[in-house]
Amino acid sequence: MNIWAPRASASTTQSAALAVAAVVMLVPAYTLPVMHLGILGQHSADTTIFSGVVQLWQQGLGGLAAIVFTASFLVPLLKLLGLAWLLLAANREKFRRRRPRLLTRIYGAVDFIGRWSMLDVFLVAFLCGAVQFGQLASVQPRPGVAAFGAVVLLTMLATHRFDPRLLWVDVPATPRTT
Amino acid sequence: MQPDEPFVTCPLCGQTHAAPFLKPGQRASCVRCGSLLAEAGHLGPQAPLVFACTGLVLAVPALLLPFVTLSKFGKERTVLLTDGFLGFWTHGFAPFGAAVLIAGTIAPFGLLGLLAALYVLGKRNPAPALLPRLRHWAHQVEYWAMPEVQILGVLVAFFKLGSVVNVTIGPGLYCYGGSSLFTLMAWRSFKLRPRERRPFRAAAVATS
Numbered sequence: 001m002n003i004w005a006p007r008a009s010a011s012t013t014q015s016a017a018l019a020v021a022a023v024v025m026l027v028p029a030y031t032l033p034v035m036h037l038g039i040l041g042q043h044s045a046d047t048t049i050f051s052g053v054v055q056l057w058q059q060g061l062g063g064l065a066a067i068v069f070t071a072s073f074l075v076p077l078l079k080l081l082g083l084a085w086l087l088l089a090a091n092r093e094k095f096r097r098r099r100p101r102l103l104t105r106i107y108g109a110v111d112f113i114g115r116w117s118m119l120d121v122f123l124v125a126f127l128c129g130a131v132q133f134g135q136l137a138s139v140q141p142r143p144g145v146a147a148f149g150a151v152v153l154l155t156m157l158a159t160h161r162f163d164p165r166l167l168w169v170d171v172p173a174t175p176r177t178t
Numbered sequence: 179m180q181p182d183e184p185f186v187t188c189p190l191c192g193q194t195h196a197a198p199f200l201k202p203g204q205r206a207s208c209v210r211c212g213s214l215l216a217e218a219g220h221l222g223p224q225a226p227l228v229f230a231c232t233g234l235v236l237a238v239p240a241l242l243l244p245f246v247t248l249s250k251f252g253k254e255r256t257v258l259l260t261d262g263f264l265g266f267w268t269h270g271f272a273p274f275g276a277a278v279l280i281a282g283t284i285a286p287f288g289l290l291g292l293l294a295a296l297y298v299l300g301k302r303n304p305a306p307a308l309l310p311r312l313r314h315w316a317h318q319v320e321y322w323a324m325p326e327v328q329i330l331g332v333l334v335a336f337f338k339l340g341s342v343v344n345v346t347i348g349p350g351l352y353c354y355g356g357s358s359l360f361t362l363m364a365w366r367s368f369k370l371r372p373r374e375r376r377p378f379r380a381a382a383v384a385t386s
């Protein structure tokens with residue numbers, strides 16, 4: 001039996017395709033600048049997601065740096081790892097055997113944390129809308145934010161498409177109950 | 179709390195249950211996977227409507243009043259809720275501007291409207307045919323409504339900007355925060371059936 005030719009289901013196929021697209025978009029999301037901050041006579045530089053976290057840290061805002069790091073790095077990576085595990089479990093019996101409850105909790109966690117990576121997108125959008133003082137000071141979006149936004153939306157769509165009932169196909173349903 | 183349909187199917191594992199009658203504060207969990215199926219709040223049966231309407235009322239000043247005020251080089255700039263969307267839109271990132279507008283403004287306020295409509299229509303006898311579709315929309319809209327994430331993003335921006343420009347939080351942000359809180363409370367207290375999924379065909383295609 002070919003282990004890479006598992007049960008085809010529209011749900012897992014679409015979810016896997018969206019997750020793979022998100023993994024591909026992670027590269028430009030983390031390497032390209034997300035915004036450009038220019039202040040007359042003081043400062044003019046592109047910021048990546050990582051350098052944004054470092055700047056917060058250097059400003060003495062360690063707590064906020066940790067929040068942004070979690071939302072922008074840990075959440076997308078954990079979410080994609082969780083999705084990979086769920087997709088594997090949905091397709092291969094040996095990955096889900098005796099653990100459907102645990103897998104369902106992982107699905108719940110992946111579903112819950114996903115939205116928090118939108119933090120950086122809201123942050124950059126707000127800065128771009130707010131800091132517009134013409135030549136004196138301005139913030140402009142850069143392509144990295146589009147790639148990161150795509151990662152967030154693709155991972156959310158991937159989770160939304162995944163059908164957690166696939167994790168329970170081996171467990172007989174209890175007779176209709178109260 | 180009286181159920182409005184005879185059966186509830188768990189969206190996570192597919193187990194069907196007789197819809198429970200819940201007393202205030204009681205929760206019903208799925209017998210198979212343990213996930214929460216329904217919850218009856220401690221507050222009265224009209225609480226969801228009160229929360230949804232309060233959230234909607236606060237949405238108006240949240241949209242119109244200043245979110246934050248920035249000043250630099252003697253110039254002052256008032257920023258509104260929708261300026262985040264414009265920040266992307268005017269710089270050639272229109273699809274992401276739309277995503278910000280949907281997730282931060284349209285979906286949260288739309289959800290409040292949907293919940294209020296569901297409550298009012300749910301009281302009608304017989305229940306309007308539109309009700310199941312509205313419920314489905316409420317679940318879909320809730321998935322993309324992220325007001326709490328937008329608030330956190332604005333607060334991070336507030337501290338980040340503190341070293342560069344003078345920033346003052348405006349009444350719009352407080353109203354938006356209040357509206358978001360009521361959105362969450364309305365959603366939690368609403369007697370909404372779990373998200374419905376299409377009939378399940380587990381082993382559509384088997385390969386060997």
Ligand SMILES: [Zn+2]
Pocket residue numbers: 188189190191192193208209210211212213
């Ligand atoms: Zn269940």
